[in-house]
Amino acid sequence: MDVTTIERCGLAAFSCIHSKPAGADRDACIAKAQTRCAKKLTALDQARSKFTSSLTSACGGEPPRVPFPLLLASSVLGFEKLDPTCRNEAHLSLTSLGAIAACVQFAGGCRAEQALGVALPRIGDLLPAVLNIEEIGVCVPSPSGDLDGLADPKQAQLAVRCQQGTTAAGRHLLMQRIAAARQCVDGLLACRLSGRSLVVCTKVAARCEQRLAALDQGPKSAVAKLATSIGRACGSLPAPALFGATGTGFTAVAERCAALGVDPLSDVGAISTCVARAYGCAATALVRRALPLVDDELGRFGITFDDDPFCAEVAPTPTATITASGTPTLVATPEPTASATSNPTATATPTPFGTGTPAATATPQSGETPTPTDTGAPNPTPTASPAGACGDGIVEPGEECDDGNTVAGDGCSPDCLFELLIPGSGSFSVNCVAEIGLIDPNATFGSDGLPTSLQSCVDGDPTCDADGVVNDECHFRLALCFRATDPRLPRCAGATTVTKYTLLSPRPQDPIRNITRAANAAAVIAAFQTLTPVPPSGDSGNVFTFDPPLAVSDVPLCTDVVDFVVPLGTRDSHTEKLRGSTASTPEGNLVDKDKLRLRCIRP
Known part of the structure; x- marks a missing residue:
């Protein structure tokens, strides 16, 4: 269950x-x-x-x-x-x-x-x-x-x-x-x-x-x-x-x-x-x-x-x-005494396994016969910033991102702010209300000087692939951010609050036949805990209704950073998408539509 x-x-x-x-x-x-x-x-x-x-x-x-x-x-x-x-x-x-x-x-x-x-x-x-x-x-x-x-x-x-x-x-x-x-x-x-x-x-x-x-x-x-x-x-x-x-x-x-x-x-x-x-x-x-x-x-x-x-x-x-x-x-095994049900085969939750099923992630690829190697047991001692400081690897109040350092130009600024915010594609008056923060110092930009809705990463490239390992999947680090204005978009200046956000793709209730999409959806939904303790609603559990509405300003208000996985499988490249819509006031009848395609490329 x-x-x-x-x-x-x-x-x-x-x-x-x-x-x-x-x-x-x-x-x-x-x-x-x-x-x-x-x-x-x-x-x-x-x-x-x-x-x-x-x-x-x-x-x-x-x-x-x-x-x-x-x-x-x-x-x-x-x-x-x-x-x-x-x-x-x-x-x-x-x-x-x-x-x-x-x-x-x-x-x-x-x-x-x-x-x-x-x-x-x-x-x-x-x-x-x-x-x-x-x-x-x-x-x-x-x-x-x-x-x-x-x-x-x-x-x-x-x-x-x-x-x-x-x-x-x-x-x-x-x-x-x-x-x-x-x-x-x-x-x-x-x-x-x-x-x-x-x-x-x-x-x-x-x-x-x-x-x-x-x-x-x-x-x-x-x-x-x-x-x-x-x-x-x-x-x-x-x-x-x-x-x-x-x-x-x-x-x-x-x-x-x-x-x-x-x-x-x-x-x-x-x-x-x-x-x-x-x-x-x-x-x-x-x-x-x-x-x-x-x-x-x-x-x-x-x-x-x-x-x-x-x-x-x-x-x-x-x-x-x-x-x-x-x-x-x-196997006819006596019922464990700690169980509180007489029907153990109907008492499990697949939810966590949609998030971390080993067979769908750290699994040797087709035709590959791994030879395990004993790598010893070193005890690494990572160097961390002082507790509570920007650069300690933990996203804290006042920070949009934290990649564990205070280096400029790596996608997360020395002040722990996103260096790349990708705007939406709705009406000009609201297309800055919801933007997607992406940690990628080598992002692709269009002729208008704005980042494009398709961003790519080579598997194992540590600047954009969070795990930094060539393992047939790319881990993009991103967050959803809400704001009132964006100097890059002068016609967007009408919103004062956000009333609703709908995650359109991937959806939390996607069939588990695609474990990665289900895990990505669950991660995006979980990231909203930073903004609201109220669980999502809707038949698919993909709608956040903010009551009271989220007040927005010139400073982006962001969710937790999400590890968004794009698997390669046996392909040379593969693309997954993140789509959402945001309703705001006083422009409540207008919707800021966001679409980001993330492509993983085999090295």
């Missing part, structure tokens, strides 16, 4: 019980939520059915693009390490590519659902109102039958805002952790298998270590930003409504938070810490299931992947030797 679907369905029910009085109005609200959730489940089932074919396309075939023993080998992709977990959690033995696909989708999903149960404590009562939880199987607390809401309309509104903020912040941290781990593994594995020098791989490891450290360390870390977001979302809610059973109900998760080292659960700060640890542990579990080689790849350079003692898992005992065969093998 996709944890995002559960989250949105739970929030829909929560909104109904707090915005509508018990009776016909509430029943009608719940009925509408049931219809929406049924559609989301149908779309999710369709996406799941295409996941295996996508993995097969990347790794299978006759002859297989990647021999099955290499998928299992601990020195390559390491899926043999996952076999005990798959037997224990999904009742699968990894005897085929199909079994790997099934386990990656389902094993460990319970962790993400349990984390959601911390951020949305009443999920056990909310879900049964809009979903048949017996049929789908989820790891949420048993329902108590309490669907009462707060009597005070103002407090009820604050409670809805609080729950939207806690769930969005937790999900954003989950995605950040998975994305950081994926980037590290992709870069380090590609560096090792391509035979690059130890010096080059050590630089990749240093960037990786900085990226992982930025998640937890310092006042501007991802965890600190989560605390700020939850504080902003829940800080105005009185304690009785925050902890009470008819409000957000955080008293119900006090025992779970104590197990995560947060005791007592007494205020919003403690809630933030508990939510961060719950989602952090979920991300660790999910990464180790989707990328079983993560600890080995990082360990070669003395980097430890998330050693939080509260996330410790008991390693299962292997029960058999893995052998290759054509179909998944079910």
Whole structure:
């Protein structure tokens, strides 16, 4: 089960019980939520059915693009390490590519659902109102039958805002952790298998270590930003409504938070810490299931992947030797005691794997037989700027970008501002309202002196390819920026606020047959957490409605920097596109349309 679907369905029910009085109005609200959730489940089932074919396309075939023993080998992709977990959690033995696909989708999903149960404590009562939880199987607390809401309309509104903020912040941290781990593994594995020098791989490891450290360390870390977001979302809610059973109900998760080292659960700060640890542990579990080689790849350079003692898992005992065969093998394994559902094969979330599926990223290419090389275990010590300063590799308030230095001319200025902003293509009065910041010092410009809507990068060119490795894909660094004026566009000077942004391509609900596009869409959506804690709406989860509207000025207001991946596959070049539309006031009836095509070229 996709944890995002559960989250949105739970929030829909929560909104109904707090915005509508018990009776016909509430029943009608719940009925509408049931219809929406049924559609989301149908779309999710369709996406799941295409996941295996996508993995097969990347790794299978006759002859297989990647021999099955290499998928299992601990020195390559390491899926043999996952076999005990798959037997224990999904009742699968990894005897085929199909079994790997099934386990990656389902094993460990319970962790993400349990984390959601911390951020949305009443999920056990909310879900049964809009979903048949017996049929789908989820790891949420048993329902108590309490669907009462707060009597005070103002407090009820604050409670809805609080729950939207806690769930969005937790999900954003989950995605950040998975994305950081994926980037590290992709870069380090590609560096090792391509035979690059130890010096080059050590630089990749240093960037990786900085990226992982930025998640937890310092006042501007991802965890600190989560605390700020939850504080902003829940800080105005009185304690009785925050902890009470008819409000957000955080008293119900006090025992779970104590197990995560947060005791007592007494205020919003403690809630933030508990939510961060719950989602952090979920991300660790999910990464180790989707990328079983993560600890080995990082360990070669003395980097430890998330050693939080509260996330410790008991390693299962292997029960058999893995052998290759054509179909998944079910294993009759006793149900693990930590599971909260009797149907483990229906309790996983493919969302993280759309963000970091190893088979679609750090996978040897067709016809290539990698020879693993032991590169030793150096412990790189990267040089960083003082904490909180421009050039420390962390985008902080007042910064649009931060590439880890204060060098001019590399795409991100010494003041951590984008040196390249690509304007939109809508009406002249609004085509500066939304612009795309791109880190590329060698960008292409048109005859009008403006950057063109097609930008190219050669795979491995560190000036535009963020991972700096020749690995059949380019990692473009970009962000969406909103502003009122642009001196390059004198006719654009009418906007005062932005009311809505719609991501047109790629879409978050794109079929999982294209894992990279799904991951790119998820990354763009997650980047908006900098601007708003409210999750996106729309059938595809691609519409941000800003209420209150975003105030814009001459200074660009930017999202987090996104790692936008363009894969080459077997082609000499390939192009992916980013398209969006922005509505603004007072020109609310006009739309700034943005389109950027990013092309990766084989060296």
